[in-house]
Amino acid sequence: MTPLKKHTGLKKYTGWLVLGTLLFYLLSVTQLISVLLPTILAWLANIAMWHTLAPSAKRQVTWLMAIGVAALLFAGSKGTWMTWQQVCAVNLPMLAMFVAVSFLDLTSSTDEKRPLPKGLSAIFNTAIGVQVLGAVINLSVIMVFADRMKGAIKLTPVQQFILTRNFSAAAWWSPFFVATGVALIYAPGMQWQKTLLPGLAMGLVAIIFSSIEAYRRTKGDFRGYPIRRESLFIPMFLALSVILFHYIWPDISILVLICILAPSATLLLMRTPSRKSSLAHFVNHKLPQIGSQFALFLAAGIFSNGISAIILSYPEFFNLEHFTFSPWLxxxxxxxxxxAGVIGIHPVVSVAIASPMLLPLNPDPTQLGFLFLSAWAISAGSSGLTGLGLLMxxxxxxPTKTIVSNSLFYAVFMWLLCSVVNGVFLSS
Structure with a gap:
């Protein structure tokens, strides 16, 4: 009897730690409290949920942390120290968003027995839908689509690459994507409107390329997302809400808006006899099940900053002042x-490292911005160790190996195409 009580108590405690990560992160955004508190809660939740991880996830997390810590210590011995926020809290906004969009489970429709659409049209509709909606509401749309598509069975590798590639491709053209904000910051003077048409073209190519490959691999036996009025209501509601509130308060980031709107939309749209009991069950029993997301993203933050610290420790090896920003470069x-993205370095880390190396070459800001958008779109859709890959x-x-092998040819093809687009349409 006692072990059972202890286990139940641990689950209750864990769920509130996870929820506290979201709530106190939002408070830290308002600067009412330090980001230290939600960071501590996230790490405590990670410790409490460690026993729920699969052995393979534990191994991956352990290796990421070990390599990251070793790299940080080595870089520190060379005089390069990263801040605790960079190491421990870099992915805190992502974790807060995971908690927020988990609330959408409470709005799940009861039509799980209705068959999912199949065939080429289902592939195209899923690819277009995840890119267009993902362009606005970002990563939460992946979970809405994937949770519905997998149903009672596991998500297939083909379903995975249709979702991740086409979602990531929105980075080429969506002003709501984090990638655009990063490109505008790290490529000063970038004219986003000049990359819009090339970006839309790249997004369309991603849809066509991936859809044809999915059809060839499955012979049409592909279960896609049911693009119907009722199934799109919640994603569309979120998308329109994000657009509206972003227009009203442009200084609030899209990610923070999602952290606020997803739980709010859930409270508004959930169908249950008792909201209180449903929410209590959700916090106590459902939130403790997202331990793998917490572990992997916290470990990835340590790993990516360790690699970044090593690079910053040896600037002489990354000096490009004797080059020009040619199409070849x-x-x-x-x-x-x-x-770098494929081996687990987040695109924002790559951009932060590349920008100061390339800016002394006086590149065209729009070309530089297109470089950063392309790196984000391709690596995020092809890597098993950055945000989307960790989610999958x-x-x-x-498996991480499956994600990478699935998209190796896709990444090479899109890299070549980006090089051609830059050389033909953006080079002066």
Whole structure:
């Protein structure tokens, strides 16, 4: 009897730690409290949920943390120290968003027995839907689509690459994507409207390329997202809400808006006899199940900053002042940034490292911005260790090797196409 009580108490405690991560993160955004508090809660929740992780997830997290800590200590011995916020809290906004969008489970429709659409049209509709809606409401749309598509069975590798590639491709053209904000900051003077048409073209190519590949691999036996009025209501409601509130309060980031709107929409739209009992069950029993997301993202933050610290420790090896920002350098840099993403370095880390190396060459800001958008779009859709890949590994049990091998040819093809687009349409 006692062990059972202890286990139940631990689950209650864990759920409130997870919820506290979201609530106190939002408070830290308002600067009412320090970001230290939600960071501590996130790490405590990670410790409390460690026993729920699969052995493979534990191994991956352990390796990421070990390599990251070793790299940080080595860089520190060379005089390069990262701040605790960079190491421990870099992915805190992502964790807060995971908690927020988890609330959407409470609005799930009861039509799980209705068959999912199949065939080429289902592939195209899913690819277009996840890119267009993902362009606005970001990562939460992946979970809405994937949770519905997997149903009672696991998400397939083909479903995975349709979702991740086409969602990531929105980085080429969506002003709501974090990638656009990062490009505008790290490529000062970038004219986003000049990358819009090339970006839309790249997004369309991603849809066509991935859809044809999915059809060839499945012979049409592909279960897609049911693009019907009722199934799109919640994603559309979120998308329109994000657009409206972003227009009203443009200084509030899209991610923070999602952290506020997803739980709010859930409270508004959930169908249950008792909201109080449903929410209590959700906090006590459902939130403790997202331990793999917490572990992987916290470990990835340590790993990516360890790699970044090593690079910053040896600036002489990354000095490009004898070069010019030619189409060839664009292509080479893009290849390096994509490869860095595949091994787990977040695109924002690659951009932060590449920008100060390339700016002394006086590149065209729009070309530089397109480079950063392309690196983000391709690496995020092809890597098993950055944000999307970690989500697919932790939430849907798609192995990291499968994610990378699935999209290796896609990444090479899109890299070549970006190089051509830059050389033909953006080079002066």
């Amino acid at each position: 664009f292509s080479f840099t893009l290849a390096v940034m994509i490869a 590994t932790s939430r849907y049990q798609i």
